[in-house]
Amino acid sequence: xxxxxxxxxxxxxxxxxxxxxxxxxxxxxxxxxxxxxxxxxxxxxxxxxxxxxxxxxxxxxxxxxxxxxxxxxxxxxxxxxxxxxxxxx
Numbered sequence: 001x002x003x004x005x006x007x008x009x010x011x012x013x014x015x016x017x018x019x020x021x022x023x024x025x026x027x028x029x030x031x032x033x034x035x036x037x038x039x040x041x042x043x044x045x046x047x048x049x050x051x052x053x054x055x056x057x058x059x060x061x062x063x064x065x066x067x068x069x070x071x072x073x074x075x076x077x078x079x080x081x082x083x084x085x086x087x088x089x
Contacts, residue, residue: 040055040056040057040060041055041056041060042054042055042056042057042060042061042063042064043055043064044064044065044067044068046068046072051065051068053065053068
């Protein structure tokens with residue numbers, strides 16, 4: 001059985017890691033722009049089952065799509081396995 005306090009702490013740790021990654025990305029983007037480098041970006045917004053894919057280049061849009069598919073598959077696996085792992089059903 002999993003202690004829920006550990007799950008909550010893991011959640012907070014992941015949120016903190018995400019915030020750190022956002023700040024690091026912003027910091028490196030500013031540094032790259034100051035040195036004359038090229039900054040690119042892309043992402044996926046899921047509204048229900050409809051994905052909205054955007055990017056500054058086709059390559060980044062494809063990479064964002066692949067990462068979104070991987071995350072959706074992981075989410076579905078966790079949704080169906082979590083009750084069995086943590087004793088909910």
